Amino acid sequence: MNVSTLSWIDGTNRDGFCRMVEQTLLPAEFVEIDVKTVPDMVDAIWRLAVRGAPAIGVAAGYGMLLGIQQEGGRERGDLMKHIKSTSETLAKARPTAVNLFWALERMVLRAQTDFEGGADSAALVAGQFEEAKSIHTEDAAQCRRMGELGADLIKDGMTLLTHCNAGALATGGMGTALAPIYVAHEQGKNVAVFADETRPLLQGARLTTWELMQAGIDVTLITDNMAARVMMEGKIDAVIVGSDRIARNGDVCNKIGTYGVAILAKYHGIPFYVVAPRSTIDVKVATGAEIPIEERPAVEITEGYGKRTAPEGAKVYAPAFDVTPAELVTAIVTEVGIIHSPTTEKILEAMSRA
Ligand code: MRU
Helix, strand or coil: CCCCCEEEECCCCCCCEEEEECHHHCCCCCCEEEECCHHHHHHHHHHCCCCCHHHHHHHHHHHHHHHHCCCCCCCHHHHHHHHHHHHHHHHCCCCCCHHHHHHHHHHHHHHHHHHHCCCCHHHHHHHHHHHHHHHHHHHHHHHHHHHHHHHCCCCCCCEEEECCCCEHHHCCCCECCCHHHHHHHHCCCCCEEEEECCCCCCHHHHHHHHHHHHCCCEEEEECHHHHHHHHHCCCCCEEEECCCEEECCCCEEEECCHHHHHHHHHHCCCCEEEECCHHHEECCCCCHHHCCCCECCCHHHHCHHHCCCCCCCCCCCCECEEEECHHHCCEEEECCEEEECCCHHHHHHHHHCC
16 A cells, blocks of 8 residues: 655755645545645644544644744744644644644653753754654554554455544554555455445545555445444454544544444454554543544535535534444554453553553
8 A cells, every 4th residue: 555645745844844645535536735834734634634543643743843843943942832832733623533642742742851951942843853753654663563463363365344444544654454454465365345434424435445446455335334234144254443542441432433333243243353553542541431522513414525415404413433342342453462352451551561
């Protein structure tokens, strides 16, 4: 899979910018946009031009660079304040994917450490460049590692069901949930995928189907309400999804509809796998009940993609994510290993590993 969903284009180290795939236009058009200001990065994240938890984290790091790259002339105390306020602005983009806050905290911590070590303003800016680029390269490496570990769960001839898009488009690398599929495919295993359409914004139909077809992987698109039927017909060997935030007890928050798929999988005796880097695990959150769930505008349901499908003025409720209780999760694949039947103890142990 060769799609690079976002990258930092270096200028003179003062006028760099973030180039990203405009995901709202896929699959009709493959267009890249150049994001050059912090408000434009907030907007790109909110509009889902860049989306998927790890990709949002990488975008947040680059958003910080947009905010500070021209500020190296400030007095260093003033620059520190500016770094913190840029991070607060970016944090407002979307509430659920913890990778956004994780990346911003990491950027601010780096600045704080450099500041306390006596760095001048130029060195503070240089440190931010290094950190943002590390967030991206580390994410790519973690995707690969999760792909290798997760591929062991995929036997030759298996068919997997996935929900939303947790592929290259959603990360700085080859994906989370789709990474084991890519690696299994590389290993010569025969793998097929059923992709849920993922109402209302159709990340499954528009993005996963497109991405897997580009990679030459056998993919079949279904609407979300077909998943039960497809499982009953015995067509699915395992479910594999990504996550936007995992609580420390193993509850998994992901795209709306994931919880329903997990219940269906349990009923049909199908394993339910989650693939996510540790940057998606929020140990500050005890259970999924504490995870803030984004609500999206009603128009995304009533007039998705320009066609009115509900009466004018219809009352709408539009949570963008749901929480799958840990008891429905067979295993979580992270970059440091597979956590089977996740519990708080096992998650904290994985988080403490080097
Ligand atoms: O609203 P989105 O498209 O950002 O939601 C994305 C998802 O729910 C993904 O499944 C999740 O971020 C995992 S991405 C590797």
